Amino acid sequence: MFSDAFVGLACTDCGATLAVEDADLETIAGAGPCPDCGAPRTPEYDLDAVDPDAVSAGLRAWDRDAVLPFDADAALSAAEGGTPSVDAPRVADELGLAGVAIKDEARNPTGSVLDRGLSAAVTAADAADADLVACASPGNAGQSMAAYTGQVDLRSYAFVPTRSPFSNKAMVNVHGGEMKVVPGRLGDAVDALAEQLQSDYVDLGAFATPFRHDGLKTVAYELLADRCWDVPDAVVVPAGTGELVVGVVDGLRECVELGLVDELPPVYAVQAEGCAPIAAAWQAGKTETEPWETPDTIVGELEVADPPGGAPALAAVAETGGEVLTVEDADALESAVAVASTETVEVGLAGGVAAAGLWALAEDGPLGAADEAVVVNTEAATKAPDVLRSHLMGQGV
Ligand SMILES: [Zn+2]
Structure with missing residues (x-):
């Protein structure tokens, strides 16, 4: 095993x-x-x-189970990963960069990077003979958890806030999962899970299980392999719970320790301005996050007011020499639309936050004409196409 x-x-x-x-x-x-x-x-x-x-x-x-906890033949899997790094030359030209690639995690089984982590976490829970797994989630994790539990005799219970996209809610049930839609925001769903689920369960929330962020490491291996182990000048990821930041940096560090690359690329974590506890801690020079009092961003997947991975994400970014920055909702939508309309890739809302971060890094520094960047699109645009479409309304389209 x-x-x-x-x-x-x-x-x-x-x-x-x-x-x-x-x-x-x-x-x-x-x-x-x-x-x-x-x-x-x-x-x-x-x-x-x-x-x-x-x-x-x-x-x-x-295929990289040598650096994962479980052997591949013991894993509950649906061929996650192996996503392409799509060359984005028109974006690179517009931003005056030497190169931009979009690591398109939308092409995972449930359209989200989280499949890599939930595949490992559900595998672990099943191996532990659990009867029920649960998590509170903005949407994607609940959907992914339900998808993997469907392979075995394991119940799943997702607690999602009302604002969670319809596609997430629908697909939790389509995969055979149980779901509670909690009025309010993610914090209300977290509280409801703790208070209302009476049966014994294994919590598969981010960092509640050791295996979820660890499964995200393979993004790092792949984005370096896609470049034939040439270290990029920037890796740009969106940050909500902090799990992707931690997973990617863990993977990058392993690649250095294994001698596959010589150094860590700077990792830039991007948060939505309306809910940015990790960025606020970064800017204040702190090593721990404080809960964000009035979370308000259109990017629900990143509206994590009290990130369970705040402290390790801050440490991870610092280790790479990167930084944590924020972008406005309008810029996230604009960037997602810009990528879709020029590079074909359908970037989701959270991926749009990362893309807007790239725009900011190129326009305001530190990235310049000699630099090559990899941006991680963490979710499919089709999870919330109405939100992306609504952005065009303001432009009269
Ligand atoms: Zn301890």
Whole structure:
């Protein structure tokens, strides 16, 4: 079940470890946050046990199971990953950059980058013999969780806020998942899950399980492999929970440690201005986030007022020499429309936030004429095409 290199779990705060050799399968696979201090736990690997050649090639995410907790043949999978890095020469020309590629995570099974993490997290919960998994989610995670539990005898319960897109709500049920639509915003859904779900369940929220952010590492391997291991000058990702930032930097760091690349590229995390607790902490020089009091962005997937991965995301960005920035909703929509209308790629709202971040990095610095950037589009535009279309209304279209 476990890969050779997976040695156990470590607490991201107090450092307490749970070694594979000291615990049974159910204990490891069903693990949540640190029992000592409550902080998230993360998988640890002995990279000396990994042959770099075994992870330098590979199409799908689980082809790199040497650096994941579980063997590919034990994974609940639907061929996630293997998404293309689409060349965007017209965007590069407009911004005066040497190159831009869009890592298009919309082409995952449920149209979201989160499939990489939920594939691993649901695999773990099933291995732990769970009967029920649950999470509170802006939408995509609930949909992805329901999709993977459908492969096995495992119930899933998504708690989503009313503002969650119709496509997410519909597809949770289509995949056979149960769902509670909670009036209000994501924080209300988080509270409702904690208060209302009476059955025993494994929480598959971001950082509630050690396996979800870890599964996102494969984005980093792929975006470097897509460039034949040439390190880009910028990797731009949207940030909500912080899990993608952490997962991507974990993956990039492993690629350095395995000798696949020489250095980390700067990672730029972009938040929507109306809900930017990670950016606010960054700008204040803090290492922890504080809850955002009045979250208000049209990008619901990133409207995470109290990000569970705030502190590790801040540390991850700092490690790479990148930065955390914010963009206005209108610019996120404008950038998504600009990419779709010139480069064919259908960028979702959260991906539009990253794209708008690229615009800002190119127009205001630090990116310039010699720089090549990779932007991660985390979700399909078809999850909320009405919001993108509405942006055109203001222009009389
Ligand atoms: Zn701890």
